[in-house]
Amino acid sequence: MADATPLRAPERPTGVLVLASGETIWGRGFGAEGAAVGEVCFHTAITGYQEIMTDPSFEGQIITFTFPHIGNVGANDEDVEADHAHALGCIVREDVTAPSSFRAAQGFDSWLKARGKIGLAGIDTRALTRRIREGGAPNGVIAHNAEGVFDIPALVDMARAWPGLEGMDLAGQVSCAADHPWDGGVWQLGAGYQPGGADADRPHIVAIDYGSKHNIFRNLVKAGAKVTVLPATASFDEVMAHKPDGFFLSNGPGDPAATGEYAVPVIRQMLETGRPLFGICLGHQLLALAIGARTVKMHQGHRGANHPVKRLDTGQVEITSMNHGFAVERDSLPANARETHVSLFDDSNCGLELTDRPAFSVQYHPEASPGPMDSLYLFEKFVSRVRAASGKN
Numbered sequence: 001m002a003d004a005t006p007l008r009a010p011e012r013p014t015g016v017l018v019l020a021s022g023e024t025i026w027g028r029g030f031g032a033e034g035a036a037v038g039e040v041c042f043h044t045a046i047t048g049y050q051e052i053m054t055d056p057s058f059e060g061q062i063i064t065f066t067f068p069h070i071g072n073v074g075a076n077d078e079d080v081e082a083d084h085a086h087a088l089g090c091i092v093r094e095d096v097t098a099p100s101s102f103r104a105a106q107g108f109d110s111w112l113k114a115r116g117k118i119g120l121a122g123i124d125t126r127a128l129t130r131r132i133r134e135g136g137a138p139n140g141v142i143a144h145n146a147e148g149v150f151d152i153p154a155l156v157d158m159a160r161a162w163p164g165l166e167g168m169d170l171a172g173q174v175s176c177a178a179d180h181p182w183d184g185g186v187w188q189l190g191a192g193y194q195p196g197g198a199d200a201d202r203p204h205i206v207a208i209d210y211g212s213k214h215n216i217f218r219n220l221v222k223a224g225a226k227v228t229v230l231p232a233t234a235s236f237d238e239v240m241a242h243k244p245d246g247f248f249l250s251n252g253p254g255d256p257a258a259t260g261e262y263a264v265p266v267i268r269q270m271l272e273t274g275r276p277l278f279g280i281c282l283g284h285q286l287l288a289l290a291i292g293a294r295t296v297k298m299h300q301g302h303r304g305a306n307h308p309v310k311r312l313d314t315g316q317v318e319i320t321s322m323n324h325g326f327a328v329e330r331d332s333l334p335a336n337a338r339e340t341h342v343s344l345f346d347d348s349n350c351g352l353e354l355t356d357r358p359a360f361s362v363q364y365h366p367e368a369s370p371g372p373m374d375s376l377y378l379f380e381k382f383v384s385r386v387r388a389a390s391g392k393n
């Protein structure tokens with residue numbers, strides 16, 4: 001039987017995805033014009049495209065959305081996880097329609113354009129996703145030109161010349177430039193607006209920004225902490241100058257082993273203080289490296305808002321938000337670390353806890369944005385530890 005909804009062949013392609021293998025996939029460009037090179041991955045979330053495009057962990061990546069209708073509720077000014085869009089571009093099946101939401105401030109097309117990010121529509125995203133699943137996430141170039149003019153051999157060269165994410169430290173590029181208090185408050189049901197707590201005598205967490213998402217800080221504040229954010233390259237002395245009661249290691253882009261070269265010595269010193277520490281995603285991987293474990297590049301990675309994870313101490317299953325292309329090798333965990341969470345998709349490591357220090361971390365994103373909120377208990381766990389250790393309320 002013929003496909004009831006065949007993809008419209010572009011009359012004149014205005015966009016193209018060129019893979020390092022030389023394959024070209026034609027479509028219709030939207031958003032900004034130009035060309036960008038990076039790793040082509042896929043994301044299975046059906047909502048939250050603004051949060052995904054602004055997640056700094058996506059620096060260096062081009063996102064294929066498996067959900068066919070992306071952009072149809074437009075873009076607003078609130079659903080962002082950083083001040084900039086970080087993903088290089090996005091690949092979608094259907095054309096972006098006019099925004100249909102009372103919250104929309106503009107269309108997704110113009111939102112991307114204003115941020116210099118390229119969109120490519122009219123792509124058979126199922127076929128592309130299958131290709132990524134079978135062959136791993138390829139390097140490629142996404143290009144948009146309204147005139148339909150593309151120098152394909154040059155784009156193939158561009159894709160081939162890109163060295164790939166392995167060995168690449170991107171945290172330094174997306175981190176904040178200077179120490180600053182997190183003063184973005186949160187609205188809490190019944191309690192109204194709670195300021196970010198910058199001046200409050202709350203348990204004080206120093207967060208190392210390797211490419212952090214704002215919703216992590218919102219959740220730390222909601223759990224009762226005051227947060228100061230420091231650049232990825234902050235030294236141990238700079239960290240301690242803020243008199244932290246606890247340490248937080250953020251998510252972020254690139255290869256943890258490359259970022260670990262400068263982050264690991266500082267994290268080891270943090271652990272020696274005996275104060276509570278919590279890490280998310282890249283922060284989980286860096287904690288693992290700091291205790292002597294290894295990280296590896298995954299075949300296709302995990303990117304979605306519905307990844308089941310088993311919590312080993314209770315047997316409970318959490319549905320989680322994920323976005324990672326590297327993973328901690330379970331067998332490399334030292335004796336003073338226990339695995340706390342595993343992926344029910346592929347059994348990969350999703351969490352660890354030290355047995356001789358108050359430090360733990362998870363591979364997934366408990367702050368969601370987008371995604372389910374099953375894992376918010378981790379913020380409570382961390383902040384209550386910091387509260388108990390510091391004696392502050």
Ligand SMILES: NC(=O)CC[C@H](N)C(=O)O
Binds near residue numbers: 250254280283323325
């Ligand atoms: N979300 C993250 O922090 C991603 C961590 C790391 N860059 C990875 O891809 O595995």
